[in-house]
Amino acid sequence: MRFTVAIDGPAAAGKGTISRAVAARFGFAHLDTGALYRAVGVKGGDPVVAAQTLGPQDLAREDLRTGAAGQAASKVAAIPEVRAALVQFQREFARREGGAVLDGRDIGTVICPDAEVKLFVTASPEVRAHRRWLELGGDEREVLADVRERDARDMNRADAPLRPAEDALVLDTSEMGVDAAVQAACDLIAARRR
Ligand code: CDP
Numbered sequence: 001m002r003f004t005v006a007i008d009g010p011a012a013a014g015k016g017t018i019s020r021a022v023a024a025r026f027g028f029a030h031l032d033t034g035a036l037y038r039a040v041g042v043k044g045g046d047p048v049v050a051a052q053t054l055g056p057q058d059l060a061r062e063d064l065r066t067g068a069a070g071q072a073a074s075k076v077a078a079i080p081e082v083r084a085a086l087v088q089f090q091r092e093f094a095r096r097e098g099g100a101v102l103d104g105r106d107i108g109t110v111i112c113p114d115a116e117v118k119l120f121v122t123a124s125p126e127v128r129a130h131r132r133w134l135e136l137g138g139d140e141r142e143v144l145a146d147v148r149e150r151d152a153r154d155m156n157r158a159d160a161p162l163r164p165a166e167d168a169l170v171l172d173t174s175e176m177g178v179d180a181a182v183q184a185a186c187d188l189i190a191a192r193r194r
Pocket of ligand 1: 074
């Protein structure tokens, strides 16, 4: 059985939490594609070479979730050759036997336009910054500035900009709790699998 769930959205919208819950519920494999760009961003050297030679040890680094890694990721993610180097791995993961959930920015639009289920998870910048601040700490105003800067870069780049696929279900988690968002995602997947 091949079944792909594409979950896209801006920074700290809840994609990771929803993806992990969905993967556990349906027994699908999960790929956090942001980790690929974070790993390229922190690797140093030529980002295109870093993307072409990315290995398991790069993805096992402990500093991938830091704010600096997020900023570095969104810079290298605007380079078309970096994105191109990561496409095949993501597409193979998406079509693996047993089902897959991929979360990122361009899964429903570029990587898996034929995904069986597409979700676009979003929330206001303030809500997202608050969540990221709870996760990472620091100065909440700086976290908000960081979120806005990264959103602008991700939405305005020429190659694979962040936007919902036309056939994506949009979940705004500003008001909706994450449990309700997980439930909505699970209901949609269950309906499509029949
Ligand atoms: O966890 P968070 O939502 O803050 O970010 P992430 O999903 O780990 O992604 C980090 C950065 O990688 C994003 O700001 C994007 O610039 C880039 N990215 C991308 O361009 N395409 C993807 N499929 C995933 C991430």
